[in-house]
Amino acid sequence: MSTAQNDVTLLAYGICHPQILSVLAEYRGRVVRVEGNNCYEMFLGREKYGEYHRKRYWMLNKPFFTKWKNEILTGFGAGTSNGRALIGDTYNKLAYVRFEQDELSIDLVEDFARGVGLEYEIHSADTTNLKRLLKEALATAHSTRRVKVPKSYVSYPRESEMRTMIENIGEVIYKVDVHTKQFTFVSPQVERILGYTPAEFLNVMNDYLRAPFYHEDDKQQVVAGRYEFLVKCLNKGMQESYGTEYRVKHKNGDVLWVKESVYPSYSSDGTIESFVGKIADITEHKRADERLQASEQKLRLTFESIAEGVFVTDPHGNLTQVNEAAAYLYGYDNKEAMIGRSAFELVTEKDRDKAMEQLKRMLEVGGIKNVEYTFVRKDGSEFDAELITTILSDASGDPVGVVGIISDIAKRREAEEALRESEQNFRNSLDDSPLGIRIVTAEGELGDVNHCFR
DSSP states (O other): OOTTTOOOOOOOOOTSSSSSHHHHHHHHHHOOSSOOSHHHHHHHHHHHHHHHHHHHHEOOOOHHTTTTTTHHHHHHTTTTHHHHHHHHOSEEEEEEEETTTTOOHHHHHHHHHHHHHEEEEEEOSSSSSHHHHHHHHHTOOOOGGGOOOOOOOOOOHHHHHHHHHHHHHEEEEEEETTTOOOEEEETHHHHHHHHHHHHHHHHHHHTTTTTOOOOOOHHHHHHHHHHHHHHHHHHHHHOOOOEEEEEEEEESSSEEEEEEEEEEEEESSSOOOEEEEEEEOOOOHHHHHHHHHHHHHHHHHHHOOSSEEEEEEOSSSEEEEEEHHHHHHHTTTSSGGGSSSSSGGOOOHHHHHOOOOOOOHHHHHHHEEEEEEEEOOOSSOEEEEEEEEEEOOTTTTTTEEEEEEEOOOOOHHHHHHHHHHHHHHHHHHHHHSSSOOOEETTSSSSSEEOTTTO
């Protein structure tokens, strides 16, 4: 096969094949992009590969049954029911793609198939289709000496500038090899953020069997999720990023929360050449969330334990929250039935204009205290209550709603009436007494006298 003297480059997959290096060496780098999206498609051919893909075959060759076996089994969680369910949902059958010079015991394939819970088939492959693709690619090659590169108006950073940016960004940046799925680079910030030197970090991240970097409760989910994303990107052309939050172990033993994002990195012709990820320490953010949740829980407990009715409305006066006491006051079996109703509907028609005027005034002064209204219960009966309201504002000071406290004043009025009757009865008894009576205060001052005393 003639290579000519083309100063061109071929982007080829399938380095894992035992003969690929010798095939590529024959062309000494003067090759072009060949047809095919991954090594299996290039060796099997588009038609055969498409057939296996449609049948949801899990295509693997020798290295996956030997040196990468533990990585795959750990990554998919094959030892757990959830992991095996994930594999079963993704693949129907295991396909061992056997090349001519493979010397692999079938026992290893059978053992792997049992480990992932799949039946297996053996499919032979050779380099015939790949050589055909290389010939076709070379036939269309042109010397790069005659290619004019279009002028780019995008100014990309120089290597030194890029290094400076990577070393000063507040996140850990890493790179994963597209073939081995191994972590091959990590930025220096890893030591400041996670306590590991770059070399130590690469070692712990590539130790898939023990996975000492992850919190025990999160390890399985994180390793399997990341590996599944990498495989789908390569096999199915996924282009979205992958993100997750989980706990890790700082080198000093502290447990941290981190947020990890992974992105496929594409070459100029649109193929994935590596994966780039970043890890950010979000421990303080998580702790703030936990404090906020605890505060909200205390607020909810206080909200529900108040004996008076409490409600919250949006800026239009529609109820967004009420407590159980408010629901009881208005005669509702549950508070959810009140949500969405207009607060003005709960006021009698004769007091509705008054309520709207008070709302306008409240917007000016920020709140109103001890205003009495007659309210309407669900069954149509009326009751008198005292209302205290205040404006709810956002961080910018703009009003976003109203919070109010309703106190049923019927009992208070009954108590006030009973007190007035008691005082009147005492006065009557005092005046009706045939004896002269004088009341003196604790300070010795004259308080009151009856008619006989006068």
